[in-house]
Amino acid sequence: MIFSRHMIVAVAASLACTVSLAQVDEGIRKKAEETCGSCHGPGGAKPAMPETPKLAGQQYEYLIHSLKAFRDGTRESPLMGAMAKPLSDADIISLSRYYSSQSGLRTRY
Ligand code: HEC
Numbered sequence: 558m559i560f561s562r563h564m565i566v567a568v569a570a571s572l573a574c575t576v577s578l579a580q581v582d583e584g585i586r587k588k589a590e591e592t593c594g595s596c597h598g599p600g601g602a603k604p605a606m607p608e609t610p611k612l613a614g615q616q617y618e619y620l621i622h623s624l625k626a627f628r629d630g631t632r633e634s635p636l637m638g639a640m641a642k643p644l645s646d647a648d649i650i651s652l653s654r655y656y657s658s659q660s661g662l663r664t665r666y
Pocket of ligand 1: 589592593594595596597608609610611612620623624633634636637640641652
């Protein structure tokens with residue numbers, strides 16, 4: 558009896574953990590697609606214009622560095638400066654993790 562109650566608690570705890578991780582990923586994906594996807598394309602893999610770089614599969618550190626540089630103005634771009642200004646450090650980390658984990662070499666859409 559006590560044993561089975563423990564089992565239920567353990568299963569419930571692992572389920573809750575899985576769900577919250579999935580929600581974090583979904584939140585990042587949604588933010589990226591809604592905020593950045595109009596120019597960089599779905600998953601950052603298919604930019605709308607030739608002068609807009611692909612982000613999919615780009616190095617994590619490079620994405621972090623670029624977004625911080627746009628935000629503080631050391632890398633000048635009127636467009637990306639405006640896009641990066643409202644991002645927190647946590648946003649930059651999440652977005653860089655999202656785009657660096659996308660497949661950049663295969664066309665997925
Ligand atoms: C209105 C169009 C537009 C939107 C929206 C946009 N970008 Fe960009 N992005 C650009 C353009 C154009 C460049 C190239 C700028 C340059 O190099 O001067 C760029 C460059 C970048 C780069 C540098 C990539 C490289 O290869 O050097 C990163 C990183 C980036 N964007 C991330 C984002 C993220 C994250 C978002 C969403 C928060 C976003 N962008 C939203 C147009 C856009």
